[in-house]
Amino acid sequence: MKTLVSHEIEAYAQAHSMPESEVARALREETQRTMDYAQMIVGPLEGAFLKMMAQLVGAKRVLEIGMFTGYSALCFAEALPDDGQVITCEIEAETAELGRKYFAQSPHGKKIEIRLGPALDTMRELTGPFNLIFIDADKINYLNYYRRALDLLSPQGVILIDNVLWDGNVLKQPPPDEKTAAIQELNRTVANDPRVTAVLVTIRDGVLVVRKKT
Numbered sequence: 740m741k742t743l744v745s746h747e748i749e750a751y752a753q754a755h756s757m758p759e760s761e762v763a764r765a766l767r768e769e770t771q772r773t774m775d776y777a778q779m780i781v782g783p784l785e786g787a788f789l790k791m792m793a794q795l796v797g798a799k800r801v802l803e804i805g806m807f808t809g810y811s812a813l814c815f816a817e818a819l820p821d822d823g824q825v826i827t828c829e830i831e832a833e834t835a836e837l838g839r840k841y842f843a844q845s846p847h848g849k850k851i852e853i854r855l856g857p858a859l860d861t862m863r864e865l866t867g868p869f870n871l872i873f874i875d876a877d878k879i880n881y882l883n884y885y886r887r888a889l890d891l892l893s894p895q896g897v898i899l900i901d902n903v904l905w906d907g908n909v910l911k912q913p914p915p916d917e918k919t920a921a922i923q924e925l926n927r928t929v930a931n932d933p934r935v936t937a938v939l940v941t942i943r944d945g946v947l948v949v950r951k952k953t
């Protein structure tokens with residue numbers, strides 16, 4: 740799991756936060772055993788943070804951009820009321836399939852709808868409002884996801900954007916590659932967007948928390 744703090748601090752914070760569910764733990768462990776790039780999943784500490792954010796905004800509808808094997812989607816579903824809904828977008832059918840297996844084992848799985856295909860196309864088709872939108876897919880499109888997310892967000896809703904510290908690479912000038920440049924541009928755009936207020940939280944690889952000004 741990516742983290743910019745020491746592993747001891749990460750473990751301490753995790754031990755003093757709400758624990759992951761049994762199904763989420765099993766899904767995480769199978770992902771780590773069987774999948775390349777398993778470090779992409781948010782993991783237990785950020786998962787607890789996502790659940791807390793969903794509960795704080797009283798979310799009923801959550802949109803996730805970037806499902807992978809479904810760990811964060813399951814965290815959101817666990818935080819929603821019985822009639823809540825998580826729409827999660829993923830381009831790779833194979834990774835989504837692993838998620839499906841675990842969603843079927845959870846009493847919260849029925850709240851999750853998987854939308855396969857390029858997330859920008861799915862976002863164009865969707866109708867808001869969503870109370871929480873989590874952006875965690877291809878970094879090159881982060882700014883496009885952010886722009887469409889603002890259209891789909893409810894007035895009191897929150898956008899969460901993952902990996903905005905990009906392993907510390909956001910500090911580098913000039914940016915070493917396209918992905919770093921895209922994340923830097925996103926962070927700059929949000930900081931200067933008069934429609935929103937934001938805080939960049941230094942949990943794991945950095946989470947940008949954005950809401951519309953009231």
Ligand SMILES: C[S@@+](CC[C@H](N)C(=O)[O-])C[C@H]1O[C@@H](n2cnc3c(N)ncnc32)[C@H](O)[C@@H]1O
Binds near residue numbers: 810858859875
């Ligand atoms: C960082 S992982 C998501 C991790 C997941 N949120 C979790 O914590 O369990 C990013 C995912 O975005 C998917 N992805 C990349 N480009 C995409 C696109 N254009 N549309 C939809 N999904 C995409 C990748 O296949 C990958 O599974």
